[in-house]
Amino acid sequence: xxxxxxxxxxxxxxxxxxxxxxxxxxxxxxxxxxxxxxxxxxxxxxxxxxxxxxxxxxxxxxxxxxxxxxxxxxxxxxxxxxxxxxxxxxxxxxxxxxxxxxxxxxxxxxxxxxxxxxxxxxxxxxxxxxxxxxxxxxxxxxxxxxxxxxxxxxxxxxxxxxxxxxxxxxxxxxxxxxxxxxxxxxxxxxxxxxxxxxxxxxxxxxxxxxxxxxxxxxxxxxxxxxxxxxxxxxxxxxxxxxxxxxxxxxxxxxxxxxxxxxxxxxxxxxxxxxxxxxxxxxxxxxxxxxxxxxxxxxxxxxxxxxxxxxxxxxxxxxxxx
Amino acid sequence: xxxxxxxxxxxxxxxxxxxxxxxxxxxxxxxxxxxxxxxxxxxxxxxxxxxxxxxxxxxxxxxxxxxxxxxxxxxxxxxxxxxxxxxxxxxxxxxxxxxxxxxxxxxxxxxxxxxxxxxxxxxxxxxxxxxxxxxxxxxxxxxxxxxxxxxxxxxxxxxxxxxxxxxxxxxxxxxxxxxxxxxxxxxxxxxxxxxxxxxxxxxxxxxxxxxxxxxxxxxxxxxxxxxxxxxxxxxxxxxxxxxxxxxxx
Numbered sequence: 001x002x003x004x005x006x007x008x009x010x011x012x013x014x015x016x017x018x019x020x021x022x023x024x025x026x027x028x029x030x031x032x033x034x035x036x037x038x039x040x041x042x043x044x045x046x047x048x049x050x051x052x053x054x055x056x057x058x059x060x061x062x063x064x065x066x067x068x069x070x071x072x073x074x075x076x077x078x079x080x081x082x083x084x085x086x087x088x089x090x091x092x093x094x095x096x097x098x099x100x101x102x103x104x105x106x107x108x109x110x111x112x113x114x115x116x117x118x119x120x121x122x123x124x125x126x127x128x129x130x131x132x133x134x135x136x137x138x139x140x141x142x143x144x145x146x147x148x149x150x151x152x153x154x155x156x157x158x159x160x161x162x163x164x165x166x167x168x169x170x171x172x173x174x175x176x177x178x179x180x181x182x183x184x185x186x187x188x189x190x191x192x193x194x195x196x197x198x199x200x201x202x203x204x205x206x207x208x209x210x211x212x213x214x215x216x217x218x219x220x221x222x223x224x225x226x227x228x229x230x231x232x233x234x235x236x237x238x239x240x241x242x243x244x245x246x247x248x249x250x251x252x253x254x255x256x257x258x259x260x261x262x263x264x265x266x267x268x269x270x271x272x273x274x275x276x277x278x279x280x281x282x283x284x285x286x287x288x289x290x291x292x293x294x295x296x297x298x299x300x301x302x303x304x305x306x307x308x309x310x311x312x313x314x315x316x317x318x319x320x321x
Numbered sequence: 322x323x324x325x326x327x328x329x330x331x332x333x334x335x336x337x338x339x340x341x342x343x344x345x346x347x348x349x350x351x352x353x354x355x356x357x358x359x360x361x362x363x364x365x366x367x368x369x370x371x372x373x374x375x376x377x378x379x380x381x382x383x384x385x386x387x388x389x390x391x392x393x394x395x396x397x398x399x400x401x402x403x404x405x406x407x408x409x410x411x412x413x414x415x416x417x418x419x420x421x422x423x424x425x426x427x428x429x430x431x432x433x434x435x436x437x438x439x440x441x442x443x444x445x446x447x448x449x450x451x452x453x454x455x456x457x458x459x460x461x462x463x464x465x466x467x468x469x470x471x472x473x474x475x476x477x478x479x480x481x482x483x484x485x486x487x488x489x490x491x492x493x494x495x496x497x498x499x500x501x502x503x504x505x506x507x508x509x510x511x512x513x514x515x516x517x518x519x520x521x522x523x524x525x526x527x528x529x530x531x532x533x534x535x536x537x538x539x540x541x542x543x544x545x546x547x548x549x550x551x552x553x554x555x556x557x558x559x560x561x562x563x564x565x566x567x568x569x570x
Contacts, residue, residue: 010482070481071460072451072454072460072461072462072463073460073461076455095447096482097463097464097479097480097481097482100439100440100447100451100463100464100497101451101461101462101463101464101497102451103447103448103451104416104420104447104448104449104450104451104452104455105451105452105454105455105461106455107416107417107448107451107452107455107533108417108420108452108455108456109455111533112533113415113417113533113534114416114446114448114533114534115534116445116446116447116448117445117447129537132445133445134443134444134445134539135332135336135338135442135443135444135445136334136442136445137542138338138541138542139338139340139539139540139541139542140539140540140541140542141444141536141537141538141539141540142536142537142538142539142540143534143535143536143537144534144535144536144537145533145534146532146533146534146535147533153447182460182490182491183460183462183488183489183490183491184488184489185486185487185488186476186487186488186489187486187487188481188484188485188486188487189484189485189486190481190483190484190485191483191484192483194483196482196483198482202569226570238505244466244500244501245480247500250334250358250442251358251359251499251500252500258569259563259567259569259570269334269335270334270335273334279569280563280567280569282559282563283548293548293550294545294548295545296548297545297546297548297549297567298548298549298550298551298559298562298563298567299548299549299550299551300550300551300552300553300556300559301550301553302553303553306553307553307556310556311556311559311560314556314557314559314560315560315570318560318561318564318570319570
């Protein structure tokens with residue numbers, strides 16, 4: 001049984017997430033005893049498309065004539081057509097904005113059980129049973145797929161990229177679907193060149209203990225030194241100290257960087273729900289009993305504003321060696 | 322336009338999660354139930370839209386799929402301001418089963434806008450809104466953090482990686498909303514709570530629908546190793562640990 005993976009592109013380029021998805025699809029296919037086909041929608045050049053072979057795709061379908069603006073119904077039709085063409089029984093997508101928008105529609109269209117936000121390869125193939133987080137990371141559940149087909153959406157930064165050294169054949173794909181969109185995009189506002197919070201390997205985050213939005217410069221400096229992104233807790237974005245897009249937590253962004261550093265964040269359960277999948281958590285807080293220290297790997301009891309300058313200079317020194 | 326807001330009845334987000342001793346089901350003893358946080362924001366925005374007389378919104382209905390025990394949560398939604406409520410009488414099934422129930426209600430009621438939260442804080446399925454739209458064969462827009470009218474036209478603001486898009490969508494449609502759709506959830510006032518008792522809460526029978534998935538068992542995460550504390554005067558040691566022990570620098 002083969003696997004189809006939808007690899008989204010960003011202005012014609014794939015990113016780390018795309019490699020992660022194909023690696024994941026390859027592991028699922030190995031479990032099922034089949035091949036991986038990747039689907040790309042929109043204009044992507046040949047070199048970029050063939051790079052997916054290195055992560056385990058044996059075929060790349062390129063629907064290069066399809067519209068790049070996201071209309072959920074049009075994309076659903078294109079991906080459903082690719083599922084039919086490849087005869088795949090499992091569809092892999094990212095658990096990001098696009099995946100969340102389209103996977104549920106495809107679940108109905110293909111009559112395929114959806115396990116959303118999975119972090120590991122299914123533990124069995126027949127029936128397909130896969131682990132996923134529930135209650136915002138407070139527990140895990142084993143989800144059993146009751147249908148013949150399945151859709152798995154993978155949480156970002158949860159699966160190790162695996163280079164297979166393989167190569168993929170590329171095939172132009174005309175899905176033959178009605179591409180007239182019901183929705184129309186009237187305006188796009190985009191910040192170019194900024195590292196996305198969800199893509200960052202390092203996230204530097206501040207809470208109420210930073211005392212004011214005017215005190216963010218050292219956090220931004222540390223993020224620059226570590227080539228990371230900045231984030232904040234909910235009270236900070238509610239106060240308007242930082243934009244809402246930086247709020248990490250249950251109702252904000254859910255992230256899983258390699259390193260998450262929390263300065264002046266007490267660690268309310270809702271905040272931890274957004275960051276607990278980070279590989280390493282460092283906390284600096286004046287309150288030794290703050291719940292953030294229960295989630296953290298390393299901690300300092302102290303004033304973030306005093307610790308930050310020294311931390312920045314020590315990290316600079318360590319990186320210079 | 323009539324607006325339908327889909328409400329999921331979920332455990333309070335500060336709940337200490339427990340399961341039955343056989344690990345097969347969620348243990349709801351002592352749990353406080355609330356409106357799913359994203360659904361609460363959707364309802365708040367729906368009320369704001371209705372209250373502004375320049376918008377063509379005539380009515381806001383809330384709907385939930387669940388047992389009679391879900392009714393206090395619907396009453397709370399009525400107290401916040403919804404005009405009427407519908408409970409589909411069913412023990413909640415999987416996302417597809419629930420979406421099929423909500424789609425049946427939405428199709429019956431001539432709703433122009435169907436609002437759903439982007440996920441529920443219990444099973445984090447992120448599926449019901451999109452499924453409703455596909456079952457009904459109508460447009461959907463996800464990651465919506467703004468909704469407004471320009472005359473009769475509905476403009477949704479959708480979050481994309483690194484920015485926002487303004488999307489025009491014809492009714493009927495499903496908007497799957499997230500943080501930003503309303504500033505803060507509205508809290509019911511005493512007058513609203515009094516009025517909610519008299520507002521209609523209709524109970525309808527469930528329609529036949531299949532479940533595509535089932536939960537087999539639940540497990541708790543492995544306990545984490547205790548946090549290594551470093552003295553505030555010894556920041557150098559923290560950097561050393563991050564570099565040589567955790568290897569994250």
